[in-house]
C-alpha cells in the first residue's frame with residue numbers, strides 16, 4: 001500500500017529468504033539512526049540474528065520511526081512478527097483508504113498489532129461492513145476530508161463498535177443532523193472524546209444541544225463552520241446554548257473552541273462563566289473544572305476583558321489568532337491574570353509580546369510562542385517564568401544571537417524547539433550545550449523557507465548544520481538528542497487549524 005494524505009500507511013511484504021546485514025553495534029545504540037534499508041541486506045544470515053528476549057527486541061524497535069518499522073518488517077518473517085508486536089503500535093492511528101482492496105493478510109496485520117484507532121475518508125457500505133467485521137474493537141475513528149454530502153444514517157454503524165470512545169469529523173458537509181437520535185442514544189455514555197472541525201451543519205444550535213447529552217465527554221473540540229450552504233457570517237453558539245453545554249458536561253477537561261469567520265457582535269462578559277443554579281444570590285461558577293482551553297480565532301473584538309475570570313482551574317491555555325487586528329487593544333494580559341495555576345501557555349500570532357509578557361503567570365513551565373520575537377522580549381519574559389522547562393519559539397527577527405542568550409535566560413530548560421525561516425542556524429547554536437538540563441532539541445524549518453531561499457535541493461539539515469549538530473552532541477557528551485524532522489501528526493487531535501507541519 002502507498003501513502004495517503006502524506007502519511008505512510010502500511011507496507012505488507014514477505015521476504016523470508018532475504019539476508020540481513022545487521023550491524024549489531026548500530027542496532028543496539030538506541031539513539032543512532034538505526035537500520036537504514038541498505039544495512040539490512042546481505043551479510044549476516046537470518047540464523048545469526050542475536051538471540052534476545054522478545055522484550056529487548058521490542059525495546060530496541062521502539063526507537064524506530066513508523067517508516068523505519070515498515071522498512072524493517074520487510075526483511076524476514078521473524079522481524080515482521082517482532083515489528084507487529086502490539087506494544088510497538090500502542091496509541092497509533094492508522095490511515096485506511098479504499099478498504100475494499102485490502103487483503104485478509106492486511107486485516108490480519110492490523111489485528112496482530114491490536115490497532116484500535118483509525119482515520120478514514122469516506123466509507124461505502126461494504127467498507128463499513130469490513131471495518132465492523134475485522135476491527136470490532138475500535139476505540140477511535142476520525143473521518144477526514146469526506147468530500148460528500150452526508151445524511152444522518154451514515155454514522156449509524158458507529159453503534160456497532162462497542163469500545164468506541166473517540167470520534168472525529170473534519171471537512172465535510174451534512175445536510176441532516178450529524179449526530180442523529182439513534183446514534184446519540186447509543187453513544188451518549190460511551191464517548192469521552194469528540195472533535196468536529198470545519199464541518200458544515202444544518203443547525204449549529206441543534207448540534208450543540210445534542211453534544212450536551214454526551215455526559216462522559218472529557219475532550220471536546222468544536223471549530224465552527226457556517227450553517228447550510230451559503231458562506232455568510234458565522235454566528236457564535238448563543239450564550240444560553242453554550243452554558244447549557246458547559247453545565248451538562250461535568251467531566252469536561254479539555255475544550256477547544258473556535259470559529260471561522262467574523263461574528264458581528266462581541267460575546268457577553270459571562271460567556272465562559274455559566275452560573276451554578278443551586279447557588280442563587282452570589283455568583284458561583286457552575287461549569288466543569290476545565291484544565292485545558294484552546295481558543296481558535298476568538299480575538300479581542302469578540303471576547304471581553306474578563307472572559308476567563310472563572311476558569312481558574314486551567315493548567316493550559318492556547319490562543320490562536322488568525323489575523324493581527326490593528327488598533328484593537330490586546331486583552332491577553334487580563335485573560336491571563338486570573339490563571340494562577342497555568343503551566344502551559346501557547347500563543348499563535350496576534351499582538352506584540354510586549355503587550356502581555358508581564359502578566360505571564362510564574363507557574364508556567366511550558367511556553368510556545370509563534371509571534372515575532374526579539375531579544376528584548378526574551379529578556380522581559382525570562383524573569384517571569386523562572387521555572388521554564390520547555391520552550392518552543394521561532395527564530396528571532398533581530399540580528400542578535402538568540403542561542404547564545406537562551407542558556408543565561410532559561411537555565412532550567414529540558415526541551416527546546418526552534419523553527420527557522422530566515423537563515424539557517426549558525427555557530428552560536430553550539431552555545432546551547434551550556435543548558436545543563438537540556439535533553440531534547442528540535443530544529444525545524446518551514447518548507448517554504450527551503451523552497452524559497454535556501455538549500456537548492458539539499459535536504460534539511462544542510463551539511464553545515466549537520467556538522468554543527470554533531471559538534472553540539474559531542475560537546476554535551478550525547479546528552480542532547482537533536483531532532484530535525486517534524487513529528488507525525490495525530491489525526492484525532494490535530495485538525496487543519498492547529499497542525500503546523502507541511
Ligand SMILES: [Zn+2]
Pocket residue numbers: 197198223258495496497498
Ligand atoms: Zn480545527
